[in-house]
Amino acid sequence: MADSQLYDEVFTITSLNSAKYDRVARISGASLDRSTSFSLDINTELYPCQPLESLSLVLASTLSLSGTSESDERGWRDLSRSGEATLADAYDYVMRGKVYKFDRSEGGAVGGVDVGVAGAEGMVGVYVSFGGLLLYLNGPAGKLGGVKMDYVYLLLKK
Secondary structure (H helix, E strand, O other), X not given: OHHHEEEEEEEEEEEEEOOOOOOEEEEEEEEOOOOOEEEEXXXXXXXXXXXXXXXXXXXXXXXXXXXXXXXXXXXXXXXXXXXXXXXXXXXXXXEEEEXXXXXXOOOOEEOOEEOOOOOOOOEEEEEEXXXXXXXXXXXXXXXXXXXXXXXXXXXXXX
């Protein structure tokens, strides 16, 4: 199961902006160690959030507890319909999206590729689109190095 989890961190929501859309807000937050920040568009009707709440945010390559990719066996909807336990069972809000862009600064690894001086801990920005709802993660390359240009699942729980 651990191989399928590309990123796992606890964040505190620092702001919530729902001025632009009726049921969608952009929430921002910082990790407990303040090294990583995020901005996420979220359906507040399905998953209401407030500033100062804590969220566990996970990016995973599959929902299968065995770590098997859905394309190798069957789709994630087949797993849920069959009653088989999935990673999503432990979370309150799940979306599937595509990593489409990386920003990088000096050093570090981005998308599994070394982009700078060995040992340098550069900052990385990761952009993910979930059908129009966007996620931006910014943090040390060492923490975000497992995220690649591919489809990922975002899982949240309070």
